[in-house]
Amino acid sequence: MLHIINKSPLERNTLDACLAVAQEGATLLLIEDAVTAASRGNAAEARLRQVQGRFKVCVLQPDLDARGLGDRLSEGITSVDYGGFVDLVANNKNCQSWL
Amino acid sequence: MKFGILINEGPYQHQAADSAYLFCKAALEKGHEIHRVFFYHDGVNNATRLTEPPLDDRNIVKRWSKLADEHKIDLVVCVAAALRRGIQEENLALGFRISGLGQLVETGIEADRTVTFGD
């Protein structure tokens, strides 16, 4: 299953809400303001590193680039473009947007 | 594959409409089909032809109309949400139609995947 998160973890709790519910083997995609979580040095970096064995974590690169964080992608996180976003939706049985 | 799209936020205020549009464009480029884009909550504001953004900004409403025209995409605005927010037939942009919430449920049934964009 694909979980889509679009909020900064420093502003809202959706990343943590998702991490608490998502099942092992799920894929997480960070888009919009949530991409900040995938940048080196962000307070959420350690939290995402911890779960990398359980989940595949992806980030929407154009959103990262837009926020000036294109060269700060944390290790272990997969960068995708909009085409990659489409593939993630197509290749997972269902998806939940953590609004 | 057939995708259904749900948009819950208005244009400009929130990135949801931009993300949804770029997702649709990428899906179409990959040969997928967009079964329907359903506009709900403040998302209905994507459908007003009275929108006039500055010239150097993207025109989100016209962009939807163009996409619908080029790819025969069904753009549906929820009637109850639209009436609450002053969106009516007379200010509806090209390519959009107003219909009931049943159209959203129908998309969930008929599309292979339904993706929600919102706040």
Next chain:
Amino acid sequence: MEGVVKKFMFVNRKAPYGTIYALESLEVVLISAAFDQDVSLAFLDDGVYQLKKGQQTKGIETKNFSPTYRALEGYDIEKLYVEKEALEARGLSEDDLLVDVTVLSRAEMGALMEEQDVVLSF
């Protein structure tokens, strides 16, 4: 489309009244009943406040839509799931809720979510 039954889950994570999401989500749920689908409602995080007993909205001049949750049974929508940890974090228990629900742990909720065909969140 005739005869197709999909598993629909409506995910509610927001408190009522502060925003319109809870009310408009409920409107979709009611419509979905006409399509004979396998419908579940999930209440996570602040969404559990939607089901709190004793909502008094006169003072904010807004319609109290919480009685509608009680009417869901009449539409054959009976699968209401509430996240256990969400209740606990808000000092609530099942007795505080205005309808009968199934309380699930986060892990159980996650497993149920995986089983769905369509997950709609507002």
